[in-house]
Amino acid sequence: MKRRGDKLTMLTAYDAPSALLADRAGVELILVGDTAAMVMLGHESTLPVTLDEMIFLTRAVTRAARRPLVIGDLPFGSYEISDEQAVASALRLVKEGGADLVKLEGAGRMASRVRAIAESGIGVMGHVGLTPQSATRLGGFRAQGRTAASALALLDDALSLEQAGAVALVLEAVPAPVAAAISERLSLPTIGIGAGAACDGQVLVWHDLLGLYAGPTPRFVRRYAELAGEIAAALESYVADVRSGSFPEERHTYSIPEQELAGFEQALGERAGP
Ligand code: KIV
Numbered sequence: 001m002k003r004r005g006d007k008l009t010m011l012t013a014y015d016a017p018s019a020l021l022a023d024r025a026g027v028e029l030i031l032v033g034d035t036a037a038m039v040m041l042g043h044e045s046t047l048p049v050t051l052d053e054m055i056f057l058t059r060a061v062t063r064a065a066r067r068p069l070v071i072g073d074l075p076f077g078s079y080e081i082s083d084e085q086a087v088a089s090a091l092r093l094v095k096e097g098g099a100d101l102v103k104l105e106g107a108g109r110m111a112s113r114v115r116a117i118a119e120s121g122i123g124v125m126g127h128v129g130l131t132p133q134s135a136t137r138l139g140g141f142r143a144q145g146r147t148a149a150s151a152l153a154l155l156d157d158a159l160s161l162e163q164a165g166a167v168a169l170v171l172e173a174v175p176a177p178v179a180a181a182i183s184e185r186l187s188l189p190t191i192g193i194g195a196g197a198a199c200d201g202q203v204l205v206w207h208d209l210l211g212l213y214a215g216p217t218p219r220f221v222r223r224y225a226e227l228a229g230e231i232a233a234a235l236e237s238y239v240a241d242v243r244s245g246s247f248p249e250e251r252h253t254y255s256i257p258e259q260e261l262a263g264f265e266q267a268l269g270e271r272a273g274p
Pocket of ligand 1 (some may be wrong): 031036127205
């Protein structure tokens with residue numbers, strides 16, 4: 001698709017119904033991102049989610065997604081220690097979670113993790129720019145590559161991941177001209193999030209796109225729906241209907257043949273006590 005100039009679409013999903021909808025919408029890639037920690041599990045950062053939890057979520061997605069490639073995100077703590085740890089974690093995401101590819105954050109010594117995973121036969125997606133697992137070290141959730149030197153370092157990181165065997169690369173919160181220059185120099189596809197339109201594809205987080213996340217929304221998000229408001233209104237109507245007795249109605253109930261009901265009532269009458 002990159003060679004043809006066709007844009008790739010990627011979306012996060014964390015459960016089977018969302019994966020089915022994403023598949024039907026025609027996305028090529030579903031990322032079971034470690035953003036699950038925040039948007040699904042209620043944590044304040046992506047750091048606490050465990051490999052077991054990521055496998056559980058990935059499994060739900062791969063049960064439903066048929067056509068898109070599913071990428072399982074390696075969570076913080078599952079690949080930093082050694083290449084061996086990275087390969088073992090990636091194998092679990094593929095074998096137990098059913099992921100087609102895995103993703104990890106960072107470059108530098110992470111290039112060696114990418115190489116080790118790729119050599120074990122598993123496709124790896126890299127992720128550079130704003131890498132939320134290292135947000136503290138980066139000084140918070142802020143754009144990266146905004147000086148000539150850091151933009152050049154970002155390009156070198158991207159090249160090193162491609163050389164290590166990455167099959168695709170997420171560029172997060174990177175100035176658009178820098179992301180464009182990186183995308184032009186790589187043969188692997190770049191997937192941008194807050195990295196401008198010249199990337200080979202785009203990714204958005206499910207809850208951001210649909211207006212479901214109560215936390216702050218990054219400037220690079222376009223909301224395509226405001227579902228939190230719609231869901232809240234539906235839930236309030238349900239609560240009010242139950243309280244007023246207007247739900248359930250006759251059509252929501254099951255019938256019993258008259259004869260059986262009469263028998264039941266007679267048996268009740270013959271029973272002593274309440
Ligand atoms: O975990 C995630 O959802 C991600 C995307 C923001 C790219 O890494």
